[in-house]
Amino acid sequence: MASFLRSTKLVAKLTQGPTKCFSRNYADQMNFTFAAANQIFYANKNIKQVDVPSFSGSFGILPNHVPTLAVLRPGVVTVYEDEGTSKKIFVSSGTITVNEDSSVQVLAEEAHPIEDIDGSAARQVLQEAQSQLSTASGDVAKAEAAIAVEVAEALVLAAGN
Amino acid sequence: MMMISKPTTMVVCLKGAATGQQQNRNMATLKQISMRLKSVTNIQKITQSMKMVSAAKYARAERELRQARPYGEGVRAFFEKSGATEAVETGDDNKLIVAITSDRGLCGAVHTNVAKTIRNELSNESVESPQSKVFCVGDKSRALLQRLYAQNIAVVANEVGRKPPTFLDASKVANELVQLNFNSGKIVFNRFKTVVSYQTEEVPLLSAKTMLAAPKLQLYDSIDQGVMESYQEFTVAALLYYTMKESACSEQSSRMTAMDNASKNAAEMIGKLTLTFNRTRQAVITRELIEIISGAAALE
Numbered sequence: 001m002a003s004f005l006r007s008t009k010l011v012a013k014l015t016q017g018p019t020k021c022f023s024r025n026y027a028d029q030m031n032f033t034f035a036a037a038n039q040i041f042y043a044n045k046n047i048k049q050v051d052v053p054s055f056s057g058s059f060g061i062l063p064n065h066v067p068t069l070a071v072l073r074p075g076v077v078t079v080y081e082d083e084g085t086s087k088k089i090f091v092s093s094g095t096i097t098v099n100e101d102s103s104v105q106v107l108a109e110e111a112h113p114i115e116d117i118d119g120s121a122a123r124q125v126l127q128e129a130q131s132q133l134s135t136a137s138g139d140v141a142k143a144e145a146a147i148a149v150e151v152a153e154a155l156v157l158a159a160g161n
Numbered sequence: 162m163m164m165i166s167k168p169t170t171m172v173v174c175l176k177g178a179a180t181g182q183q184q185n186r187n188m189a190t191l192k193q194i195s196m197r198l199k200s201v202t203n204i205q206k207i208t209q210s211m212k213m214v215s216a217a218k219y220a221r222a223e224r225e226l227r228q229a230r231p232y233g234e235g236v237r238a239f240f241e242k243s244g245a246t247e248a249v250e251t252g253d254d255n256k257l258i259v260a261i262t263s264d265r266g267l268c269g270a271v272h273t274n275v276a277k278t279i280r281n282e283l284s285n286e287s288v289e290s291p292q293s294k295v296f297c298v299g300d301k302s303r304a305l306l307q308r309l310y311a312q313n314i315a316v317v318a319n320e321v322g323r324k325p326p327t328f329l330d331a332s333k334v335a336n337e338l339v340q341l342n343f344n345s346g347k348i349v350f351n352r353f354k355t356v357v358s359y360q361t362e363e364v365p366l367l368s369a370k371t372m373l374a375a376p377k378l379q380l381y382d383s384i385d386q387g388v389m390e391s392y393q394e395f396t397v398a399a400l401l402y403y404t405m406k407e408s409a410c411s412e413q414s415s416r417m418t419a420m421d422n423a424s425k426n427a428a429e430m431i432g433k434l435t436l437t438f439n440r441t442r443q444a445v446i447t448r449e450l451i452e453i454i455s456g457a458a459a460l461e
Contacts, residue, residue, distance in 0.1 A: 037328035043231040099242040105235035
């Protein structure tokens, strides 16, 4: 029965014009790319939803999201795959691009699955960053240390989850 | 023996006048040939080991490039989909060209091709129009462009090519680049195709201003100056990272081919030199024999 239904669907799809097919594809699909300089997680894959942390607040992206640009904040990106599984990946910084054809690019400087994060090492990094912030002199050094603290805090938070 | 020695003695006698000189020269060439043979063999050893090294480096660069490709495509997707690249051609002043090369030579024409593309670009500029700036990544592009376009070179980045490029390298370059305050620009690099081929290409480099002027930008939601600036800075770094990876891979593959060719040429030279060496040695032996025999024949 199911196969019969599928075949009728296929026939219906085939009888529709190519433009119809095209627009249908865009209606419920998301061309998702998630890459970091160290690893590629998704390349033009179709997924259900992705939650991203950005400087203008965390938000979820579903297919057909309004086109936007945003800058990634250190934090955890959650990807809900088509099969129902979800994946949590820590990102340090990067960009989010949602285009009008429903293609989404999340590009990070560095990204790792949160399972790979060592909690105690993350806390140590945070401590080092905090001590660096307190000793930093000069605007640039201070800003750099503040960023390090921000990333380390996000790391600890991600490792705790 | 005696029968044939008669004409030979005559021949030797004829040659006799020149023998001393020629023998001297022959002795010298024998030594010279053996010296050349030795040096060519050494060169072959060097080129062979360089080939092995670059083959190993190439394998790594290719693996890393496969990771970086979707990254580069992801960056470029926004450029194409927002139509921002079309806006670039209109803005003509304060242009910036980034040359992606390395410090290392002996790799075919990869660096020359990049320099040639830029040279063509610069030669089209008239003197009175504002001159484009060139950002040289790697000493080779600087060396190739310095003679004619020294005043165009704005920044040179050194120490490129010994190790595979990292995102940190790219962000260092991007940091310098953003400070140059360009309106529009491009990155010239070698896109890796296969082990034996690469193509010199350019990708547009957009400033925050040109990005904000993109024709389809009003479709995009919640964009302000701050977001755009951060977005543009990261985009520049990501693009540089991608192009550096492409260039590094092309360079290693090209070096591999170049060193393979050099080894083959050296092998050919060794073959020819060995042949000449043996022939000369045999000639010397033959002549000495003839001299002994003719001397003995003259005594009889």
